[in-house]
Amino acid sequence: MHYYRLCLILFYFLGQFINATAYSQDSLSFCHKAFLLKSEEYAVVDTIKICRNADSIPTRYMANLDMTVCNDGLCAKLVLKMYWDLAGSYMGYDTIQGNPLTKFDHKRFTGGDYEKLNKILKDKNSILGTLENKDLVDKRITKKASTVDAVTGATSKPIKNSVVEGAVYSSYALWHLVYGSVKDSIRAYTLNIYSKQVAKQLLGSDNYDSQLFALKQMSNDDYKTAFPFLFQVLRRSFPFIKAYIISKAPLPFTDKGQNQKFVSLFSELDSYSKSVFIDRITTEKKVAIVFLPLMLPQLQILDSKQLDKCLSAFQKFKIPISQELISKLKAM
Amino acid sequence: MKRSFFLFLLTTVLFNVQAQKNNTILIEAESFAKKGGWVVDPQFVEEMGSPYLLAHGMGIPVQDAETNIAIKEAGKYYVWVRTENWAPGKWEAPGRFYLSIDGNRLEKVLGDQNQLGWNWEYAGSIKLTNGDKKLSLQDLTGFEGRCDAIYLTLLGNEKPPNEKDVLKKWRLQMNGIPVTPDKVKKYDLVVVGGGIAGCAASIAAAQKGLKVALVEDRPILGGVASGEIRVRTLGGYGKFEKILQAIVNNDYFPNGSNQFLVDDKRRQQNMEKYHNIDIYLNFRAFDAKTENQKIISVDARHTSSGELLRFEAPLFVDCTGDGWIGYWAGAEYMYGREASSKYKEAWDKYGPLWSPETPDSITLGSSIMWSSKNAGKPVGFPKVPWAMEIVKDYAASNGEWDWEFARNDLNQIDDAEAIRDHLLKAIYGSFYNYRQQHNADSLQLEWVPYLSGKRESRRLVGDYIFTFNDVLKDKQFEDAVAFESRHVDIHYEQNLVDTSKPDFLSQVMFFVRNRESEIPYRSLYSKNISNLFMAGRDFSCSHLGLGSARQMRTTGQMGAAVGKAAFLCKKYNANPRDIYTSHLKEYIDLINADAY
Numbered sequence A: 001m002h003y004y005r006l007c008l009i010l011f012y013f014l015g016q017f018i019n020a021t022a023y024s025q026d027s028l029s030f031c032h033k034a035f036l037l038k039s040e041e042y043a044v045v046d047t048i049k050i051c052r053n054a055d056s057i058p059t060r061y062m063a064n065l066d067m068t069v070c071n072d073g074l075c076a077k078l079v080l081k082m083y084w085d086l087a088g089s090y091m092g093y094d095t096i097q098g099n100p101l102t103k104f105d106h107k108r109f110t111g112g113d114y115e116k117l118n119k120i121l122k123d124k125n126s127i128l129g130t131l132e133n134k135d136l137v138d139k140r141i142t143k144k145a146s147t148v149d150a151v152t153g154a155t156s157k158p159i160k161n162s163v164v165e166g167a168v169y170s171s172y173a174l175w176h177l178v179y180g181s182v183k184d185s186i187r188a189y190t191l192n193i194y195s196k197q198v199a200k201q202l203l204g205s206d207n208y209d210s211q212l213f214a215l216k217q218m219s220n221d222d223y224k225t226a227f228p229f230l231f232q233v234l235r236r237s238f239p240f241i242k243a244y245i246i247s248k249a250p251l252p253f254t255d256k257g258q259n260q261k262f263v264s265l266f267s268e269l270d271s272y273s274k275s276v277f278i279d280r281i282t283t284e285k286k287v288a289i290v291f292l293p294l295m296l297p298q299l300q301i302l303d304s305k306q307l308d309k310c311l312s313a314f315q316k317f318k319i320p321i322s323q324e325l326i327s328k329l330k331a332m
Numbered sequence B: 001m002k003r004s005f006f007l008f009l010l011t012t013v014l015f016n017v018q019a020q021k022n023n024t025i026l027i028e029a030e031s032f033a034k035k036g037g038w039v040v041d042p043q044f045v046e047e048m049g050s051p052y053l054l055a056h057g058m059g060i061p062v063q064d065a066e067t068n069i070a071i072k073e074a075g076k077y078y079v080w081v082r083t084e085n086w087a088p089g090k091w092e093a094p095g096r097f098y099l100s101i102d103g104n105r106l107e108k109v110l111g112d113q114n115q116l117g118w119n120w121e122y123a124g125s126i127k128l129t130n131g132d133k134k135l136s137l138q139d140l141t142g143f144e145g146r147c148d149a150i151y152l153t154l155l156g157n158e159k160p161p162n163e164k165d166v167l168k169k170w171r172l173q174m175n176g177i178p179v180t181p182d183k184v185k186k187y188d189l190v191v192v193g194g195g196i197a198g199c200a201a202s203i204a205a206a207q208k209g210l211k212v213a214l215v216e217d218r219p220i221l222g223g224v225a226s227g228e229i230r231v232r233t234l235g236g237y238g239k240f241e242k243i244l245q246a247i248v249n250n251d252y253f254p255n256g257s258n259q260f261l262v263d264d265k266r267r268q269q270n271m272e273k274y275h276n277i278d279i280y281l282n283f284r285a286f287d288a289k290t291e292n293q294k295i296i297s298v299d300a301r302h303t304s305s306g307e308l309l310r311f312e313a314p315l316f317v318d319c320t321g322d323g324w325i326g327y328w329a330g331a332e333y334m335y336g337r338e339a340s341s342k343y344k345e346a347w348d349k350y351g352p353l354w355s356p357e358t359p360d361s362i363t364l365g366s367s368i369m370w371s372s373k374n375a376g377k378p379v380g381f382p383k384v385p386w387a388m389e390i391v392k393d394y395a396a397s398n399g400e401w402d403w404e405f406a407r408n409d410l411n412q413i414d415d416a417e418a419i420r421d422h423l424l425k426a427i428y429g430s431f432y433n434y435r436q437q438h439n440a441d442s443l444q445l446e447w448v449p450y451l452s453g454k455r456e457s458r459r460l461v462g463d464y465i466f467t468f469n470d471v472l473k474d475k476q477f478e479d480a481v482a483f484e485s486r487h488v489d490i491h492y493e494q495n496l497v498d499t500s501k502p503d504f505l506s507q508v509m510f511f512v513r514n515r516e517s518e519i520p521y522r523s524l525y526s527k528n529i530s531n532l533f534m535a536g537r538d539f540s541c542s543h544l545g546l547g548s549a550r551q552m553r554t555t556g557q558m559g560a561a562v563g564k565a566a567f568l569c570k571k572y573n574a575n576p577r578d579i580y581t582s583h584l585k586e587y588i589d590l591i592n593a594d595a596y
């Protein structure tokens, strides 16, 4: 009875994935208030909205930001729309008509500046994360604004690539907003509305951070039921996520076909995932006795380290393998 | 069956070797009298058996290496050369060279065996008369041709042994080297490894009157901080500003600057001011003799001449970065990343990129930084097909700290040569692409070290294991001796999360700490080897603990703290642990009294 239900869920799950697109281009009219975003530093109180597609499935968050960043008596107004995915990962921004972004001395952003800002905001590891406001400019070199009576320092050298030149404080403020508490708040909100559809969207994301968020919500049982779907995720993910899924795979599968499918993945993997794969199938007896015999046809494509690991596991767990094959493999 | 036959063969060879020494000659390439443009590479002795000569010419063939041998029995000699093709494949091997004897070039091109790993290559046969004969190695490529040893024999065309342990014994017997060194040097303290940690340990102990031996396998001191690797100094002085100022002052140079060479000289001069420090450059330690969990002696071999020395002392410091002394002595050690739960080191922001759910063998990677310059006129640079699989179309004209390589399945010690070679391929391939893509035919490689800058390998286990959790909790220690305020700095390979990137570039993750972290003295001596200290990047810490504490000056603080503790050990005839249990107040007072 239980098993039957499980299968139904599984089929539903699979079917949904196959129809899904990575991000639905929902219209903003489906967005409604999720929670308030507060930043005391920039006196921002904005509404973070959650957007849903026509089927009412949540797809992303957005906010209309209106903040003012001041330093050294110079202020910049930042009016824009900001988008996050369901795991709080930054997706992009849009400007709002009549509110261009500006740089030092009220010069407008160029096309290149807009692109650079997007790149900066995508960089989770930006050096901006380690800096304080005071580190941003080198006050020993100053320049004077023509429009107001103010003087500012030159962009400090090590961060030049991590900011839009002339909009250092704005770049810094937006980056800290994107990677500040809003991410946790979004994740908390998402967990409240978490569903299989949400999980599927996140797993299908091309942002490894969002995929990982979804993978971490899965229980051991979820891994069992969802593995057919995870095979597809695994195939199209980066090595880091591939290896994570492999490390979590509920091995051996009860379904023999899945065991075979798992083994046939090996040749497609990158070196990191391969090493995790080999560790998985050579460490535990109950896993090794199923997978090592299935690996026999692939032993010849292993490098010498992988082969050594497999051969010693054959020996350790007393899994039959012909001496002739061993000699042949070693000679190769 | 096969093995016993091999052993039988080997005993026959050994017998002949001993009985008819004049009929066989083994020449260690690193002992060549004139190295020409070849360099001695001692980085991989434990892996492949010996220091070797490397033709490191950045793509331009290097000058011949030469030496004389005395032929005592004339006749037809069969000549074998131990080499490695470091990039076998469907192309001409990168590191090819010839061997000439007595002005006659042997026909076989060497270094091009179509297999991975070190092996004996048959170079050919030659008739030789009695007397001195000149041997010379003629590099053909400038791309890391390598020669470990040359073997001449009258006894038929028998390939010398290549299996690691058998080869080791065979070498000793052939070279007539005793298994234990007969020259013994006695000291109060033996420091192995002359990086910043080893130099600081030596000075701190010498200042307190100890007689110190500092054993370093390179021709210069400084380790990763030296002009051979050229890494800029970070980290705080803690209580040891004066000592650290004397040995490292690189803050103001960019990574890779040749200003580092000036600092090397200054360091050497400052070290030589201490008459009670004997500096043994070019000596690589290879064993530690231990009785009852106590090190009795450390043996070292000169990287060119092969001279053996034994160092005896009541106390030893392992500053090798790789924890070699501890390893040989049987000290407990750690390697790779611990599970995040082990020391509660998880950081949600980065999840398993920061710290895995189950332990693995990933480490911070090794790096080779490099640069190129405009030659002012067109210069050639050969095709490097053997590098293309790694670089694809990636192009670069220089490489910073983030040219870094580590892999779960490659060990930073056992696979160190493959790691170094991978980085060299990355450099040569990317440089080739850059020249092509930018029509930069005047661009020439300027500086490419053949030494890997290692960040992490073995970490020896002490009474305390310093972890990221200590940083998170701002933990304070009664035995705090070193202090670090820079952010915790951990790396991952970019291509784990972006397959458009090559596998030799890393990405940094920073954790900004609230306050200065304290490193306790208990993490600077071995848990189970009673007279072994360790300082520097092989101190007792978790993988993430090293992310916090590996800055150059911090490693220097550790060294200096150990040097001071050694003084108290001598004073009380005590072990490192006793300083914590019985003399802690005096120790901390001593550090404070000598501070700055």
Ligand SMILES: Cc1cc2nc3c(=O)[nH]c(=O)nc-3n(C[C@H](O)[C@H](O)[C@H](O)COP(=O)(O)OP(=O)(O)OC[C@H]3O[C@@H](n4cnc5c(N)ncnc54)[C@H](O)[C@@H]3O)c2cc1C
Binding pocket: B192, B193, B194, B195, B196, B197, B198, B215, B216, B217, B218, B222, B223, B224, B225, B231, B232, B233, B234, B235, B283, B284, B285, B286, B319, B320, B321, B322, B324, B366, B367, B368, B401, B453, B454, B455, B535, B536, B537, B538, B550, B551, B552, B553, B555
């Ligand atoms: C690419 C790179 C970038 C870095 N960037 C920075 C930075 O910007 N700022 C900073 O402060 N730190 C940086 N670090 C870290 C820092 O440089 C090192 O952690 C520190 O210098 C290590 O010092 P050490 O004395 O412990 O080891 P090492 O400097 O590694 O010294 C160990 C010495 O022991 C010798 N040795 C090894 N085995 C033997 C043996 N068997 N016998 C004799 N001698 C032996 C080695 O040749 C070496 O000279 C970087 C490291 C690397 C690799």
